[in-house]
Amino acid sequence: MAKKETVKKEVSPAGLAYYPYLNQSDTKFNANGVYHVKLTMDIDDPKVAAFIEKIDGWHKKAMDDEVAAMLDSGKVKTEAAARKKLKAGDIPYAFIEDDDGEDTNLVRVHFKRSHRVPNKKKPGEFYVFSITAFDAARNVLENPPSVYSGSELKVRFEPNLWCNAKKECGVQLRMDAYQIIKLVTGGGATEDPDGFEEEEGYEGDESTHQAPATTAQEAEAPAADVDGGDDGDF
Numbered sequence: 001m002a003k004k005e006t007v008k009k010e011v012s013p014a015g016l017a018y019y020p021y022l023n024q025s026d027t028k029f030n031a032n033g034v035y036h037v038k039l040t041m042d043i044d045d046p047k048v049a050a051f052i053e054k055i056d057g058w059h060k061k062a063m064d065d066e067v068a069a070m071l072d073s074g075k076v077k078t079e080a081a082a083r084k085k086l087k088a089g090d091i092p093y094a095f096i097e098d099d100d101g102e103d104t105n106l107v108r109v110h111f112k113r114s115h116r117v118p119n120k121k122k123p124g125e126f127y128v129f130s131i132t133a134f135d136a137a138r139n140v141l142e143n144p145p146s147v148y149s150g151s152e153l154k155v156r157f158e159p160n161l162w163c164n165a166k167k168e169c170g171v172q173l174r175m176d177a178y179q180i181i182k183l184v185t186g187g188g189a190t191e192d193p194d195g196f197e198e199e200e201g202y203e204g205d206e207s208t209h210q211a212p213a214t215t216a217q218e219a220e221a222p223a224a225d226v227d228g229g230d231d232g233d234f
Helices: 046-073 079-085 216-220
Strands: 015-026 034-042 093-097 103-114 116-118 126-128 132-134 152-163 168-182
Touching (some): 034 152, 034 168, 046 103
Parallel strands (some): 103 168
Antiparallel strands (some): 015 034, 034 103, 093 103, 116 126, 152 168
C-alpha cells in the first residue's frame, strides 16, 4: 500500500454550508463521531473552478503514487498493469442538478474530520480531535454559535491522499478549522488563524474570543492513526 502523503494546509473558497456538523460530531454512522460540512459553491467563480481542479489533481496524485509504489515493490512489471488494478475512489465534491436533472452552476464540496480515532498501539485509548471556529475578523471563538445550513463559511483543511486494500484511491479534505463569514443559526486543532483572511462579516463578542494555542493531542497523533481516508460517502 502506498504511503499516505500529507500536504500543507489549504483554505477553501467561501461557500454556503449544507447540513453542517461543526458544533458537535455526527455519530449516526460512526460511534466515534465525525465532524463534517458540505459547502455549496458557484463553479463560474474562477477561484472555485481552480479549487475543483486542485482537488482533481490530488485525486490523480493518489493514484499515481500507488502506481509508483506497486512498480517499486516489483508486484507489477508495467505501469499499464498497475493501473488496471486500481480503481478511482470517491472524490469529495459533486455537481448539483436541478429538479429536472439538468446541471446547474453549483458544486458541493465535502470536508470532514474524525472526532475520536482508536490508538492502534494502545487498544481502548483514543486520539480526540476538535474543530476550531474563527469569526470573520480571525478571532478564535471559544464558544462558537450553532452553525446552520445557509451560513457562509471558509474551511481550512489538509488533503489526505489514500489508497485502501481494494486498490481504490482517492482524497479526503480533512478539516481542522472553519471561518464564519455570515451566520445562519437556529436559536483542537491548531488555533492559529494562518490561512484565513480578515473578512467583512460575522464577529463574535469578547466573551467568545480565545487566545490562539496549539492542541497537543493532535500534534502527537501519528498520521497513520488520524483518519482512515475511505470512511464514508461524499
